[in-house]
Amino acid sequence: MQAAHARLRAHVPRRTPSRSSNAHRRRALRVRAASAKDKDDVIVIGAGWGGLAAAKCLCEAGCSVTLIDAIDDPTGATPMLTKTGKPFEPGTRGFWKDYPNIVSLTRELGIAEDEAFTEFTPSAFWSPDGLEATAPVFGDSLALPSPLGQVFATFDNFKRLPLADRASMVGLLYAMLDLNRDEATFEAYDRLTAHELFIRMGLSKRLVDDFIRPTLLVGLFKPPEELSAAVVMELLYYYALAHQDSFDVRWIKTKSIAEVLIAPLCAKLQREYGLKVMGGTFVNEVDVDEGERRATAVRWVNKSGEEGELAGADAVVFALGAKGMKSVVSNSPTLARVAPEFSAAASLGAIDVVAVRLWLDRFVAVEHPANVFSRFEELRGAGGTFFMLDQLQKDTEVELWGGNEPRGSVVASDFYNGTAIACMSDEDIVGLLTERLLPAAVPGFAGAKALDYEVRRYPGAVSWFSPGSYPKRPPLETSIANIVCAGDWVRMGEAEHGAKGLCQERAYVSGLEAGNSLLRRGVVRGGAGRGHPVIPIRPDEAQVVFGRALNKQFMDAVTPFGLASPWIR
Numbered sequence: 001m002q003a004a005h006a007r008l009r010a011h012v013p014r015r016t017p018s019r020s021s022n023a024h025r026r027r028a029l030r031v032r033a034a035s036a037k038d039k040d041d042v043i044v045i046g047a048g049w050g051g052l053a054a055a056k057c058l059c060e061a062g063c064s065v066t067l068i069d070a071i072d073d074p075t076g077a078t079p080m081l082t083k084t085g086k087p088f089e090p091g092t093r094g095f096w097k098d099y100p101n102i103v104s105l106t107r108e109l110g111i112a113e114d115e116a117f118t119e120f121t122p123s124a125f126w127s128p129d130g131l132e133a134t135a136p137v138f139g140d141s142l143a144l145p146s147p148l149g150q151v152f153a154t155f156d157n158f159k160r161l162p163l164a165d166r167a168s169m170v171g172l173l174y175a176m177l178d179l180n181r182d183e184a185t186f187e188a189y190d191r192l193t194a195h196e197l198f199i200r201m202g203l204s205k206r207l208v209d210d211f212i213r214p215t216l217l218v219g220l221f222k223p224p225e226e227l228s229a230a231v232v233m234e235l236l237y238y239y240a241l242a243h244q245d246s247f248d249v250r251w252i253k254t255k256s257i258a259e260v261l262i263a264p265l266c267a268k269l270q271r272e273y274g275l276k277v278m279g280g281t282f283v284n285e286v287d288v289d290e291g292e293r294r295a296t297a298v299r300w301v302n303k304s305g306e307e308g309e310l311a312g313a314d315a316v317v318f319a320l321g322a323k324g325m326k327s328v329v330s331n332s333p334t335l336a337r338v339a340p341e342f343s344a345a346a347s348l349g350a351i352d353v354v355a356v357r358l359w360l361d362r363f364v365a366v367e368h369p370a371n372v373f374s375r376f377e378e379l380r381g382a383g384g385t386f387f388m389l390d391q392l393q394k395d396t397e398v399e400l401w402g403g404n405e406p407r408g409s410v411v412a413s414d415f416y417n418g419t420a421i422a423c424m425s426d427e428d429i430v431g432l433l434t435e436r437l438l439p440a441a442v443p444g445f446a447g448a449k450a451l452d453y454e455v456r457r458y459p460g461a462v463s464w465f466s467p468g469s470y471p472k473r474p475p476l477e478t479s480i481a482n483i484v485c486a487g488d489w490v491r492m493g494e495a496e497h498g499a500k501g502l503c504q505e506r507a508y509v510s511g512l513e514a515g516n517s518l519l520r521r522g523v524v525r526g527g528a529g530r531g532h533p534v535i536p537i538r539p540d541e542a543q544v545v546f547g548r549a550l551n552k553q554f555m556d557a558v559t560p561f562g563l564a565s566p567w568i569r
């Protein structure tokens, strides 16, 4: 914490033609520090789940928080609409069974779970041959120890994949138990591609091609040959092994996540704690005092071309994802020089997403509302999903049509790893869905026309857990004492949580822990030393815990004698 708590100096909007030519003048314009203040100032860059959670934690602890995001209204108060006034949300995002902190937030906001979320729903996988498999609601099936319960529940659900191929999955069980033996083991798995691990563990090619590849493409948004084996294993552990019903998923029941969850959260923080929000504002530089190793100023430019800076904050939270990190760090030479973890994080890639909504001219009956496209050549390497919004949001169907009489099904479709799809025209993408992918999966779509559609591209929107990326991912606590990082890609260290992968719960928890870290270390004052509660994932099933412990004991005993896992190095 700074000795004299300088007031966060007001941002200085300026209309300026270029950053470099005005840097000197802008600095000269800084407001001088006030000598004392009652609240510490924190700037949170990025208002995704990570940034919002950090803002919540620090507001409630008594800090004065400014939340900055490039999107126009990160508070969710302004619904995102298409050009014809219909609702849109980038990506249909599920809430899995083990999202205890987001569920707790929902309750805290006074929203009943059954108002916010649908029931847990099954998901279906479709290929050019039709239905491939269905993921049931595991919590509804006979309770057996994991993974027996999952095997039992899905026994009849694979339509084509032979039992022998499914049985080859057993090879992965060992890797899931071995993965977290220690940090070095995790990093060794991280250096391996998931594809390589599958070969070494004897998974059948058909199992990988028909089921695991499409699952990873919609779970981690990349194919196995481009993913860290460690992150794939921890994801499978979290969703498929730790408990029989961890894979159960539900969806937002009406409107959008932004309107149902984010808007009430932001409204509460603004109303009760004076949260300041700067939407449509892009942070382009963070200044660091090299001697003190402290962030001293955050520079920004907004949509109108105004530039300004916020100086004198007590702490800064980087909650801006890989693409944002790259742009900020590449403009912040001192930060890049003195804190190599930031330039390492800035070197990581991010994944492109294309989100589509179709308003169809007829209602199409699809057995399950959540669906995955699998093995379609036309996906051009992307993962694809489609969601029947008229089924998920049936109670508020009129709203899906912008208040007009519903005329057919409303389909939300997302393409992940969608760089090749993003190159296509909007019309071609809509044609791909309506003429090829949807009717091939469900014949009822044949002949259906899109009365209206919206296609939006989100380049670099998602973290990419590439092989060898783990040590480069940003740490929650950095070597700059007053900068912490939040987001799904952040390594949480001591605060590591059970929620894994590209996951709203993980991002949310990381933000709470980033705030807690600032409070615990006294970088900012507040919270009476307690910080924000973080709910751990429920304990893993006993036989899974036992399997991990047994493996660790064995490997720790044999490693000194030169015996090591043959598939990792």
Ligand SMILES: Cc1cc2nc3c(=O)[nH]c(=O)nc-3n(C[C@H](O)[C@H](O)[C@H](O)COP(=O)(O)OP(=O)(O)OC[C@H]3O[C@@H](n4cnc5c(N)ncnc54)[C@H](O)[C@@H]3O)c2cc1C
Binding pocket: 045, 046, 047, 048, 049, 050, 051, 068, 069, 070, 071, 090, 091, 092, 093, 094, 095, 096, 281, 282, 283, 284, 319, 320, 321, 323, 324, 325, 327, 328, 353, 355, 414, 461, 462, 486, 487, 488, 489, 501, 502, 503, 504, 505, 507
């Ligand atoms: C299509 C899609 C489907 C998904 N499906 C699911 C799902 O089913 N279930 C699930 O749990 N998760 C899902 N996810 C993942 C989940 O949404 C993310 O894990 C989570 O939202 C990440 O939150 P975050 O705070 O880490 O990052 P983000 O939400 O990416 O937030 C980062 C923010 O920083 C802002 N920003 C970046 N750079 C700057 C800058 N220089 N200046 C100002 N602002 C900046 C961005 O505008 C952005 O708002 C999905 C994601 C996508 C894209």
